[in-house]
Amino acid sequence: MGAVANLAPRLFAGIVAEVPFVDPLTSILDPSLPLTVIEWDEWGNPLDDPEVYAYMKSYSPYENVHPVTYPRILAITSLNDTRVLYVEPAKWVAKLREVGADPLLKVEMAAGHGGVSGRYAAWRERAFANAWIIDAAGAHPSGE
Template sequence: GFVYAIAHVRGGTERGWRWYEDGKLANKPNTFSDFIAATRHLIAEGFAAPDRIVAHGGSAGGMLMGAIANAAPALYAGVIADVPFVDVLNTMMDESLPLTPPEWLEWGDPIRSAEAFAAIRSYSPYDNVRPQRYPAILALAGLTDPRVTYWEPAKWVAKLRATMTGGGPVVLRTAMDAGHAGAPGRFDRLEDVARAYAFAIACVSGQIGEGKRAAAD
């Protein structure tokens, strides 16, 4: 079986409006450090081990997945990023995208503010991929997604594959008939969940990624 944990990180409203404010704009890195701290707490308390943890998040939570993969890759056997908002800087600089101007209140306006540009640049997952080992990563995209355009996860995956020095694999699945909430078919959502679960099981059971190398050793 699995232990399932939900990290109520700053940037959400689970602990009130101040909790939300402490995870937006220049405070956005608090979201990432909170998630990593929650992961380390699970390890310290004996609920999990680094080679048996799979993180999962979608949309802005997918950005969180990209950020923790950059910042603390050794803590995770796998990362599942569902329609991940990983090219934050370029998206927030493209005024032609319908959701960009309204989202400046959340992330900042990097076109008109040098401070916002620097802040977003410091954590945007695509811009912070570095030469290091990465956990196994599954990126899920939808071709007709109007919120997180399909090329964001595609660019991210391509950069990871070109830059990483080991680890992986890094897998991209783009659903040709899916939007931001997934494909419209009756059983499509169940298939998406099953696919994510299968990837997670493969990560912790030694079939792929660091778990496979540990089993071989």
């Protein structure tokens, strides 16, 4: 969703980015992270291959934030996510704010990569995201 936001920001009223992998270059350059080395089979190793580094940098959402009019963005991350560290969406949101966007960052304090546990908690989270989508689309029950 981060790449979509950079490539075609005017095509969307809003973007929901749930546990977004928006700083892949920084993550894949750190072999101490749990998934990095095994991901090199799929992505290539940017530490050893300048072409892989350049290609990843060309589409990395964080690296390609630029001063355009971004749509509304809801970035949802989890403090205990070991797959996509919460710092990635936090950095992305900060960089978006630097160029004038106004994204909303929601950090789940007790969830992991798959979101909150429990049926009712999951329903509350889904309702939050759905309400945000309805608002971003401009569909208000009051007709305003």
